[in-house]
Amino acid sequence: MTSQDALSDEEVQSAWVGEAPKLNSTVTLADYDPEWPRLFEREAERIRGVLGERVLVLEHVGSTSVPGLCAKPIVDILLEVPDSGDEDAYVPDLEAAGYRLVIREPDWEKHRCFKGPDTNINLHVYSPGNGQTPRYRLFRDRLRSHPEELELYAAKKRELAAKTWKYIQHYADAKTEVVEEILERARAAQRDGFETG
Numbered sequence: 001m002t003s004q005d006a007l008s009d010e011e012v013q014s015a016w017v018g019e020a021p022k023l024n025s026t027v028t029l030a031d032y033d034p035e036w037p038r039l040f041e042r043e044a045e046r047i048r049g050v051l052g053e054r055v056l057v058l059e060h061v062g063s064t065s066v067p068g069l070c071a072k073p074i075v076d077i078l079l080e081v082p083d084s085g086d087e088d089a090y091v092p093d094l095e096a097a098g099y100r101l102v103i104r105e106p107d108w109e110k111h112r113c114f115k116g117p118d119t120n121i122n123l124h125v126y127s128p129g130n131g132q133t134p135r136y137r138l139f140r141d142r143l144r145s146h147p148e149e150l151e152l153y154a155a156k157k158r159e160l161a162a163k164t165w166k167y168i169q170h171y172a173d174a175k176t177e178v179v180e181e182i183l184e185r186a187r188a189a190q191r192d193g194f195e196t197g
């Protein structure tokens with residue numbers, strides 16, 4: 001269960017379906033918005049309606065899933081389907097519903113990412129047994145239950161967001177160190193038997 005290594009400009013570009021959008025700016029963070037969970041629920045209902053039993057896991061993850069945390073106002077959604085590499089089995093149905101495949105990373109957890117038809121979302125698609133689902137859950141749950149971790153992460157996000165980034169992926173990669181620190185404390189707490197789930 002490891003994070004992805006920081007990506008070069010070329011790797012960012014190669015993962016995108018089409019041209020990777022350049023940021024060349026600072027990152028705008030919004031204060032927590034209680035509307036974000038409602039936006040997730042609306043999208044989740046639509047995705048379940050499109051994919052039915054092909055939806056194995058569908059969860060709100062990322063910063064917008066943590067009450068009180070500042071975030072880019074983009075709702076991150078984690079979706080597991082039986083085989084995310086088998087695009088014919090789900091991509092056409094999602095595209096027919098207005099979702100747009102923007103990232104394809106077959107060599108990294110068979111990850112796919114879609115943008116939504118009308119709500120600013122990142123729909124991350126994986127297969128069962130991937131290493132990212134437990135990471136997303138552990139990180140989200142740690143931030144939800146430990147205010148000091150939330151504050152640490154929020155401070156690092158604000159510090160990094162003030163810098164200029166060519167691609168948003170570079171900003172995400174820059175957060176890896178603090179994310180790994182928080183995850184390691186969460187794993188240690190699990191090992192010590194203080195927390196479950």
